[in-house]
Structures are given as C-alpha cells and as structure tokens.
Amino acid sequence: MIVEKRVTPSERVSALKECIDRKGVALILEAHNGLSGILAEKARVQKNGQTLEFDGLWESSLTDSASKGLPDASIVGCDSRIHTIDEILNVTYKPIIVDGDTGGEPAQFEYLVQNLERLGVSAVIIEDKVYPKRNSLDATASQTLEDPAAFADKIQAGKEVALSDDFMIISRLESLIAGAGVADALDRAEQYILAGTDGIMIHSNKSDPKEILEFADAYKGLCSRLGRRPVLVSVPTTYNTLSDEQLVANGFNIIIHANHMLRAAYKAMEEVAATILTGGSSLDANPVCAPVSEIFACVGHDRIIRKDKERATSKRLLNGKASSAVLGSGSQR
Numbered sequence: 001m002i003v004e005k006r007v008t009p010s011e012r013v014s015a016l017k018e019c020i021d022r023k024g025v026a027l028i029l030e031a032h033n034g035l036s037g038i039l040a041e042k043a044r045v046q047k048n049g050q051t052l053e054f055d056g057l058w059e060s061s062l063t064d065s066a067s068k069g070l071p072d073a074s075i076v077g078c079d080s081r082i083h084t085i086d087e088i089l090n091v092t093y094k095p096i097i098v099d100g101d102t103g104g105e106p107a108q109f110e111y112l113v114q115n116l117e118r119l120g121v122s123a124v125i126i127e128d129k130v131y132p133k134r135n136s137l138d139a140t141a142s143q144t145l146e147d148p149a150a151f152a153d154k155i156q157a158g159k160e161v162a163l164s165d166d167f168m169i170i171s172r173l174e175s176l177i178a179g180a181g182v183a184d185a186l187d188r189a190e191q192y193i194l195a196g197t198d199g200i201m202i203h204s205n206k207s208d209p210k211e212i213l214e215f216a217d218a219y220k221g222l223c224s225r226l227g228r229r230p231v232l233v234s235v236p237t238t239y240n241t242l243s244d245e246q247l248v249a250n251g252f253n254i255i256i257h258a259n260h261m262l263r264a265a266y267k268a269m270e271e272v273a274a275t276i277l278t279g280g281s282s283l284d285a286n287p288v289c290a291p292v293s294e295i296f297a298c299v300g301h302d303r304i305i306r307k308d309k310e311r312a313t314s315k316r317l318l319n320g321k322a323s324s325a326v327l328g329s330g331s332q333r
C-alpha cells in the first residue's frame with residue numbers, strides 16, 4: 001500500500017518522543033507483518049465525543065516468531081527480524097518500538113541500534129536476561145538475569161552510536177519475571193538510568209499488578225533522587241484488569257499491548273479452517289471472512305486500478321489530440 005501520510009525515517013524516529021512530550025503517554029499496539037501494521041495503525045473508534053487511535057506499533061519477538069511458526073527463544077535471527085520491521089515500516093507512518101530481545105553482546109547491539117535508527121524506528125527495548133532468552137510470559141521457564149553492570153555497559157554502547165537524541169534505548173527489567181523482586185528491579189533501574197537509558201520497562205507475568213504498582217510508586221522517588229526521569233513502560237498482558245488510564249495515573253508513559261493482533265488472527269484462522277471442514281464448502285465461512293474488496297482497499301489494490309484507469313484515459317486523450325493534429329495538418333496541405 002502507498003502510505004497516505006508519508007514521513008522520512010528521521011521524522012519518524014522523533015515521532016515517539018514528540019508524542020510523549022505532547023500527550024504524556026504513547027499507546028502502542030503490536031504488529032507482526034505489513035497487514036497487521038496497517039490495521040493497528042488505522043484503527044479508530046469514537047468514544048465520548050473523541051476519536052481514539054493508537055500512537056504507534058510494537059514489533060514483538062513473540063509474535064514475529066510465532067507468525068513464522070517458531071518459538072520466541074532466540075531462534076529467529078536479527079536479519080529476519082529486520083526484514084519484518086522493514087515490511088511494517090514500508091506500509092505505515094506511525095512510530096515503531098522494536099523488541100530487541102537481549103540486544104546480544106555490545107558490538108551486536110551497536111549494529112542493531114545503527115540499523116534501526118537508519119530505518120526510522122523510534123525506540124528499541126532490550127531486556128536484562130542472558131542470551132539465549134526464553135519468552136517472559138512462560139512462568140515455568142527458567143529465566144537467568146544478566147549481570148546489571150554488563151547490561152548497563154550495553155546501554156551505554158548503544159547510546160554512543162545513536163545519531164539522534166530522539167532515538168530511544170529502553171531498558172527492560174526482568175527481575176519480577178525471574179522472581180528476584182521489586183528491590184532488585186529498583187537497584188537495576190538505578191544502574192541503567194546512570195548509564196543513560198531513555199526509558200525503563202518493568203515487566204511482570206503475574207495477573208496481580210501489585211508488584212508493578214509498587215515499582216511505579218518507588219520509581220518516582222528513585223528518579224527524583226537521581227534528578228532524571230526516563231519514561232516508564234508497561235506491557236500489561238497478564239495484569240490487564242488495570243486499565244490504560246490507571247497505568248497513566250500511576251506514572252506509565254508507554255503502554256504496549258504486545259501480542260493481541262497475532263492472538264486474534266490465530267483464533268480467527270483456527271475458526272475459519274474448522275468452519276470450512278465442517279460445512280464442506282466455504283459458504284458458512286463467509287460471515288467470518290472480510291470481503292476480498294476490503295482487502296483490496298486496505299493494501300492499495302484499488303488505488304492501482306484507479307491509477308491504471310486515469311493513465312488509460314490520459315493516454316486516449318493524448319492519442320486523440322495527436323491524431324486530430326495529424327489530420328488537421330493533413331487537411332491544410
């Protein structure tokens with residue numbers, strides 16, 4: 001699709017920070033390919049006289065991997081992730097936050113930062129676990145935390161190679177995922193803030209938001225002691241009894257709904273496959289499928305057809321003018 005609102009990569013890099021400066025918060029939805037990126041970006045609802053929309057997109061390691069039929073366990077390589085990121089960037093205009101997993105070793109992270117910034121990504125989030133990591137939502141997986149000083153060095157290395165101050169490097173604390181508690185998370189947050197991080201993401205896989213709220217409360221004191229407050233990020237997948245509004249009230253500046261487009265697509269695909277098998281034709285599946293015309297419009301097919309017609313009309317007009325000019329010049333002789 002030809003994106004309606006075009007932006008340059010550098011305008012796009014700055015767009016996330018601008019959004020947070022303007023509104024205090026960025027509401028982000030996951031995308032795992034071009035089509036889900038378009039849908040996440042163009043979603044609009046009317047509520048209490050206001051138009052609601054997402055401010056940007058999350059390119060998730062879980063859903064990028066799952067959409068390739070692979071587990072989120074450092075299996076999908078960097079080049080493949082970059083390919084997906086570029087695919088989404090190509091058809092959207094809103095800011096993108098990339099899930100950088102552990103970021104690899106500092107030299108790998110430097111290349112990742114350079115590459116993402118060049119493409120127009122606004123932020124990368126890396127997590128303080130050791131490579132190869134396991135997805136954080138699996139509470140049964142063993143999770144090993146990175147040495148905080150080594151992680152702080154990696155953050156610093158990334159900050160040094162980023163060209164724009166607007167490109168954000170966000171540190172993701174995995175202390176609660178590894179069972180190390182809020183005090184460990186705060187201690188690590190301090191080290192990462194001193195290393196120059198642009199944001200802190202506190203992650204949890206519990207349904208009870210108690211620890212998250214405890215961290216958010218203590219974060220205020222930590223930041224006022226350090227004299228700097230990097231943005232605070234939440235991924236409320238498991239503790240989604242807490243609304244976005246409540247998260248904002250507790251100091252969160254970026255809220256990422258991290259996997260819902262993929263999970264919704266999964267259910268819809270499963271349902272349609274079963275419906276076709278059961279019905280013995282695809283007739284019963286019609287109500288759960290978007291019309292092809294809608295897909296055409298969404299991905300820009302309609303625009304091509306309209307342009308084809310316009311070009312054919314102007315060619316006919318030109319040919320008409322040319323032949324009447326020839327006829328005209330002939331009749332003068």
Ligand code: SPV
Binds near residue numbers: 060099135137235237
């Ligand atoms: C992802 O979306 O890949 C994330 C968030 O890293 S989570 O799956 O909750 O770990």
Ligand code: MG
Binds near residue numbers: 060061062072099101
């Ligand atoms: Mg991930």
